[in-house]
Amino acid sequence: MPSRPERKASLIVHDDRPYNAEPPLGRLRASYRTPAEDFYVRSHGDLPNLDSKTWRLTVVGRAGLTLTLSLDDLRTGFPMAALTATMQCAGNRRADMRAVAPVSGDPWEAGAIGTAEWTGIRLGDLLREAGIAEGVDRHVAFESHDTVDGRPYGVSIPLAKAMSPETLLAYAMNGEALLPEHGFPVRAVVLGYAGVRSPKWLRHIAVQDHPSDNPIQANDYKLYPADVTAETADPAKGYTIETMPVNAAICEPERGGVLIAGRNRVRGYAVCGDRAIARVDVSGNGGRSWRQADLEHEAGAPFAWTFWAADLDLPPGEHELTVRAWDTAGQTQPALPDDTWNHKGYLCTCWHRVRVSVTD
Numbered sequence: 001m002p003s004r005p006e007r008k009a010s011l012i013v014h015d016d017r018p019y020n021a022e023p024p025l026g027r028l029r030a031s032y033r034t035p036a037e038d039f040y041v042r043s044h045g046d047l048p049n050l051d052s053k054t055w056r057l058t059v060v061g062r063a064g065l066t067l068t069l070s071l072d073d074l075r076t077g078f079p080m081a082a083l084t085a086t087m088q089c090a091g092n093r094r095a096d097m098r099a100v101a102p103v104s105g106d107p108w109e110a111g112a113i114g115t116a117e118w119t120g121i122r123l124g125d126l127l128r129e130a131g132i133a134e135g136v137d138r139h140v141a142f143e144s145h146d147t148v149d150g151r152p153y154g155v156s157i158p159l160a161k162a163m164s165p166e167t168l169l170a171y172a173m174n175g176e177a178l179l180p181e182h183g184f185p186v187r188a189v190v191l192g193y194a195g196v197r198s199p200k201w202l203r204h205i206a207v208q209d210h211p212s213d214n215p216i217q218a219n220d221y222k223l224y225p226a227d228v229t230a231e232t233a234d235p236a237k238g239y240t241i242e243t244m245p246v247n248a249a250i251c252e253p254e255r256g257g258v259l260i261a262g263r264n265r266v267r268g269y270a271v272c273g274d275r276a277i278a279r280v281d282v283s284g285n286g287g288r289s290w291r292q293a294d295l296e297h298e299a300g301a302p303f304a305w306t307f308w309a310a311d312l313d314l315p316p317g318e319h320e321l322t323v324r325a326w327d328t329a330g331q332t333q334p335a336l337p338d339d340t341w342n343h344k345g346y347l348c349t350c351w352h353r354v355r356v357s358v359t360d
């Protein structure tokens with residue numbers, strides 16, 4: 001495994017502190033399971049440096065029942081669970097929205113996404129051990145070791161999602177211990193939801209009858225209408241971002257690339273929170289005509305992205321390549337970033353457009 005500075009040097013770094021970085025898209029498309037060192041890093045505070053030997057997780061379950069667990073307790077006390085799944089930041093592709101009008105936050109390109117095999121235990125198994133049964137109108141609140149504006153990072157998810165088999169507490173990524181920047185020693189992996197609901201560096205879990213009042217949950221990661229500004233935003237009225245919508249990106253060629261006229265292979269990813277991708281359309285002329293991409297589905301990875309590839313015959317000149325995916329509910333993506341623009345720049349799902357020059 002490359003060292004931390006080496007890993008950082010090979011990513012596109014948006015900020016040093018907090019550390020935020022994404023891989024170049026060509027590298028992202030190179031392997032279905034993203035190597036941990038190529039996986040985007042999104043952090044809100046400083047990266048904690050934790051010792052797995054002294055690390056403990058506290059879980060407040062049924063009234064009066066609190067569990068304190070070591071990493072060994074998790075490994076040996078519960079059945080192991082592994083799932084290949086995609087994690088994606090709600091701010092993925094924000095750069096495209098920023099082109100319409102200013103938005104807050106880092107200008108992520110389409111690399112704030114990655115897919116890994118996550119290994120750990122099912123959160124539901126742990127909650128049952130803590131005396132929790134399925135229930136509506138209840139929430140599972142997490143707290144982490146990193147601090148954001150003087151408070152621990154904290155979010156919550158509905159109890160039903162926490163109890164579902166696709167919600168894990170993971171201690172390994174692609175068969176190896178988590179890297180420090182991805183949440184060592186243990187993080188939640190809430191598949192199909194925006195990355196923000198998958199807290200890293202876990203330290204505390206509580207089942208309660210209201211969502212977390214932590215600012216990350218209560219104020220941030222809300223979807224607002226286009227006419228709401230930073231000044232007028234009322235978090236109580238914003239929609240809490242959970243399940244991710246259908247999205248797709250062209251990874252190769254890259255924006256501004258120079259190609260040779262003739263047949264060119266275009267490759268990328270398509271993804272949808274908790275549904276499968278049914279179809280991917282690719283265009284060599286900005287969406288005036290489309291052709292079908294070949295899809296690479298992975299059996300047994302229902303929460304993971306679909307890789308796609310298509311050959312386009314491109315004459316000399318300037319061209320706009322674009323892609324749109326369809327999910328199994330027949331839903332597709334808006335054409336323009338204007339269609340879903342919001343001042344936080346979340347959930348940018350417009351057709352991904354890549355301008356290239358084609359020479360003889």
Ligand SMILES: Nc1nc2c(c(=O)[nH]1)N[C@H]1C(S)=C(S)[C@@H](COP(=O)(O)O)O[C@H]1N2
Nearest residue numbers: 040041042043044089144195196198199200
């Ligand atoms: N404790 C903690 N967990 C966190 C965050 C964080 O800053 N602190 N960032 C969240 C966000 S917004 C995303 S998109 C994912 C990113 O996970 P990664 O850095 O492993 O790719 O982690 C989530 N979990």
Ligand SMILES: [Mo]
Nearest residue numbers: 089090195196
């Ligand atoms: Mo995120």
